[in-house]
Amino acid sequence: MSKTFIRTACTCFLFLLSMSLLAGSAAAARYEYWINNPFLRKIPIAIPDFLPQTVNEEPRQAAVQAREWLISGLEFVRYFKILPPESYIISDGESLTAQTINFTNWTSIGADHLITGGLDLRGNVLEMELRLFDVPRNRLIVGKRYKGQVEDMRKMIRRFCVEIVSALTDSKGVFGTKIAFVSNGPGNKEIFACEYDGFDPQQLTSGSKIALSPAWSGDGTHMAYVSYADGTPQIFVRNLEQKSGIKIAYKGMNVTPAWDPTRFSLAATLSLNGDQEIYSLTGNGKIIKKLTNNWGIDVSPSYSPDGKQMAFVSNRSGNPQIYIMEMDTGEVRRVTFTGKYNSGPSFSPKGDRIAYAGMDDGTFDIYTVRTDGTDVQQLTNDPGDDESPSWSPDGTLIAFSTTREGKPRIYVMTSHGTDQNRLLLLDGGQTQPAWSPWLGDY
Amino acid sequence: MAKQPGAIVKQDMKQQKPTKTSPPGAGKDVKQTKSMSPDLPDQDGPIWLAFAGGSLALHIVLIAFMIFLPQIVRSKTSNLPYLDITLEALPTVRPGPPGPKDVQPKAEAPKPEPKVEPLPEPKPEPKPKPEPKPEPVVEKEPEKPKEAVKLKPPKQEPIQQPKPAEVSTAPPKAPDEIPVLTSLKKRTYKVDVAKEKALREIKEKVETGRPNTVEQALKRFRENPGERPEQVSATAGGGGGRPTLDRMGMLRNSYIQEVGALVEMNWAMPESYAGSNLEARIWFTIHSDGNITNVGFEKRSGDKFFDDSVERAVKKSIPTKPFPAELDKEPFEMVVKFTPPKD
CATH class of the missing domain: 2.120.10.30 (TolB, C-terminal domain)
Known part of the structure; x- marks a missing residue:
């Protein structure tokens, strides 16, 4: 009994030892690097032109105005950098949703985030869809649809700004002040x-x-x-x-x-x-x-x-x-x-x-x-x-x-x-x- | 984790009891050692060895577990609790389970009131809403008083008419006219320089495309080695690291420098974090083709914005440069520690 026991124990020991050696060697291959100097002091965001759902002139103008307000709102908080539109690489068929977006292109221009917007204006009624994407992670962070009178466009934009800031930070920001x-x-x-x-x-x-x-x-x-x-x-x-x-x-x-x-x-x-x-x-x-x-x-x-x-x-x-x-x-x-x-x-x-x-x-x-x-x-x-x-x-x-x-x-x-x-x-x-x-x- | 040590301790106890009692063997512990005593004298050494070996091995396995366990657990932590609000009737829906908290409050904010108020829309029912559309149009006038609650009423008028004028004047949109002061003493001076550089680099990036970024980063690093005096690249590990830095080690170190420089270049952190003492550590596996997998937090700073920014910095760096030809093709793990600058 004792001999078998010893043999078992020894085999067990050798097996476990080899296992642990393997583990040890794997754990050793781990390297550290310390970064304490971020290269960018603002979060780069891309905001391509908003897409009017109908081709009339009024929705087109509204789309331009809405994007301008969104940009000025985000620039105001001074921790976003709106990337220049000239740098945008927009694929064919790219529209508002994650499926259609080629995130690699947006990553390549250095965007951390992407905001897409689409709107429709019928008579005095404005409908607007806005989405904020996390570009490196290829995912939607927050998306909202707003509907109201055209005079309320600025309010819609401001509310979406609140959504953006509360989704990204732990504060509500300054938009409601x-x-x-x-x-x-x-x-x-x-x-x-x-x-x-x-x-x-x-x-x-x-x-x-x-x-x-x-x-x-x-x-x-x-x-x-x-x-x-x-x-x-x-x-x-x-x-x-x-x-x-x-x-x-x-x-x-x-x-x-x-x-x-x-x-x-x-x-x-x-x-x-x-x-x-x-x-x-x-x-x-x-x-x-x-x-x-x-x-x-x-x-x-x-x-x-x-x-x-x-x-x-x-x-x-x-x-x-x-x-x-x-x-x-x-x-x-x-x-x-x-x-x-x-x-x-x-x-x-x-x-x-x-x-x-x-x-x-x-x-x-x-x-x-x-x-x-x-x-x-x-x-x-x-x-x-x-x-x-x-x-x-x-x-x-x-x-x-x-x-x-x-x-x-x-x-x-x-x-x-x-x-x-x-x-x-x-x-x-x-x-x-x-x-x-x-x-x-x- | 807690159970394992417990189990092992129990085993140790069992094994050690007899061994302890055996050496004194002779007199007082007779009762316990009785049955064993005949065998003991001869095989005292070997059995002790066997038990000790087993015990040692178990301990080693335990340590190995402790080393490996974080890796296994990590895969869970890498799932960020992310907001995943999807719009109604839009196929953007992500499989991602996280973020149920946020979904609820938003869904509850219904739009049914025919008010103009552009409330965040509930996802589920997209179609019913189009009908209220016409109502707001009619209610145009009455609504303004409603919103009057907070200084609103006067506000609406100016929005319509002086809009263009306001827009041009009101917001601080005309930064061009106002030279941003750069003479803000030491602290802010650096910031401006950094910002200029950042802009320049972005432009360059855009022009030259992605492939060059690693080279740029490396070049920048070589040109200004003093820029980041505190940077540390060290081998560390559960196994105690390597005694000597062989050629492979040097190759790997310089490769790690390149990857680190790229991540740093991709790190965008709001100015307001400067001077705070946050720290986040991210680890990931680098493969010989430059792909990065298993990105996860070893330590979160606790600040969502900061943590997200460092994770994005890593994700933006995928794929990084492939291993140099001579470097061992074995994937390895890297931990990047992020701390905000002092000022």
């Missing part, structure tokens, strides 16, 4: 708001004499702003849907409102006793608490996304600098140490950085800094003044005002300072942009 700002186009400063890309600017206030500092509530339903309609600066809180509103008119000045994103309450600078201090208020204007208590001027609050911190400007050190207050404890720490004049802080939606306008060499530029005061990055550098930074709710973009063209204009750039472009062109000058939160499928 607006930007409020101050414009003196009407002769005096009033509050305006436009779509995320500057489209369709609308005047929201009138008769203000001077209107300043628009601020969206965390849910986007209310806007607070400063108005001089009654002579002294007062804060108006307006329900955007019902067009109703209240006034916050304490003695002295009532300025620089900022919403706590987590609740219906705001912080603002009041000068009840002559000294400018920041107070927290209910959305209806009742004082909850005096937040700062310092001989200097404390203004321009901006809440962190969780509402637990508040950045603000104070000149307690001699010149205006950015500080952060812990809302629980009231503890205050200084964030900016460079530059003689830093103002207009804006907490990033991730809560990790603060954007602000800083002056070092005689003009204001936009900077960002970590909330612990490290890693200061200068995002703009031009002869004009760049001020009032405001983050897009997804944290990828920053709107700001600039005088680089002479008259003040609203510009938008990435949160890294690249791709600085004018948002819109209106009569007069525009300042103090305020990016709304996600407003839903408006």
